Amino acid sequence: MDSAALDLLLAHLASLDVMQQTTAGYRTTEFGANLRADAGNGFTNMLLRLDSAAGRAELAFVELAHSITTGQAAYPRRYGKDFWADLAEQPRLRESFDQQMTLRFQHQVPRIVAAFDWSRFANIVDVSGGQGTLLAAILTAHPEMHGHLVDLAPTAADASRTFSAHGLDDRTDVTAGSFFDPLPAGADAYLLFDILHDWDDEHAHRILARCVAAAHPTGRILVVEAVGRQRSTSEMDLAMLVICGGRERELDEFRTLGLAHGLILDTVTTLTEERQLLEFRLEASGL
Ligand SMILES: C[S@@+](CC[C@H](N)C(=O)[O-])C[C@H]1O[C@@H](n2cnc3c(N)ncnc32)[C@H](O)[C@@H]1O
Structure with missing residues (x-):
């Protein structure tokens, strides 16, 4: 961990009201506590992990312009196959998607x-x-x-x-x-x-x-x-x-x-x- 880089990140998160600076360092705000691994809401395990179905899907937004110009999904453009085919090929993705659906x-x-x-x-x-x-x-x-x-x-x-x-x-x-x-x-x-x-x-x-x-x-x-x-x-x-x-x-x-x-x-x-x-x-x- 690079402590200077971490400090930049924490300061930015404080500007977004996710973290709060204290005399001892930083702690999560009430809002930020939703993102903690122990919050029990699945955010960290399912939505924020880039290797989960939800995290991977979020990255398809990089191709948003494709969707807006064509009216079609961006996911296949980014990953070469549609969302459901991707889940079918990767059991871990499938599992995380099903859990996300249940939890939601x-x-x-x-x-x-x-x-x-x-x-x-x-x-x-x-x-x-x-x-x-x-x-x-x-x-x-x-x-x-x-x-x-x-x-x-x-x-x-x-x-x-x-x-x-x-x-x-x-x-x-x-x-x-x-x-x-x-x-x-x-x-x-x-x-x-x-x-x-x-x-x-x-x-x-x-x-x-x-x-x-x-x-x-x-x-x-x-x-x-x-x-x-x-x-x-x-x-x-x-x-x-x-x-x-x-x-x-x-x-x-x-x-x-x-x-x-x-x-x-x-x-x-x-x-x-x-x-x-x-x-x-x-x-x-x-x-
Ligand atoms: C958004 S989820 C909703 C699941 C459930 N109805 C719920 O509300 O939690 C969509 C569901 O469609 C299923 N699905 C996708 N393609 C399918 C297909 N070709 N035939 C049957 N189910 C399919 C997925 O496996 C998933 O369970």
Whole structure:
């Protein structure tokens, strides 16, 4: 460690209110304490490490101009492959991404479960449900429900472990697979939680088409997102574009996406300050 260089850094961090100078040296401010390894919020382990999925993705912002001039993701330009292909090739990245996803809403899960009447659905498919934390909480709150989680293989294996740990093996199925392939058929609801914003319209249509093809005729498609201009932040809007080529869509854009598949937007439920649930029904069902 070069002490003069470290001093420059600490002085700069003090100017940003991350550190505070004391007679003995420097200490973290209340704000800066969020960045400490022992803060328990995953910042240091997952978001600030440049070798984590989030840290690596942040570096794609170096190619921001590419995204702004083309409307395409910057990630492939920086790394030669898209975000998901990169995660598939590097298990450590995949692992850090899945953990980040679980950590990001762990404190909000009880509110998400309480804010919507999930018990209306005897069978629900969580399409790309990550490590299964949310589905496990929904099923625990509603013992009459059955859940089926689909996600890519390593993540699906984690979800199986989550369900076993919650004693939910009897009421869950897990499929390792892609939402670009046929989904488990006949369920009452298909949940897409923070999925469509990862994708451009062409891919979002392909995902919705798979949900509609699989759903029971009276089934519902439940899209949870940070709806653009209502719940999303400008930072997340840009991140979705730069990292995945996706975006936070506005309500009318979701309505239009759905209509192309005969989906009618029925209700919008606020789950948290950041997320809304858009419930679509199939036009053909008439219900
Ligand atoms: C933003 S995360 C959201 C995960 C979860 N729904 C949640 O809210 O925590 C996106 C998810 O999409 C999954 N995913 C990406 N490409 C996929 C594909 N082709 N088929 C199925 N899942 C995919 C990822 O593995 C990841 O779990």
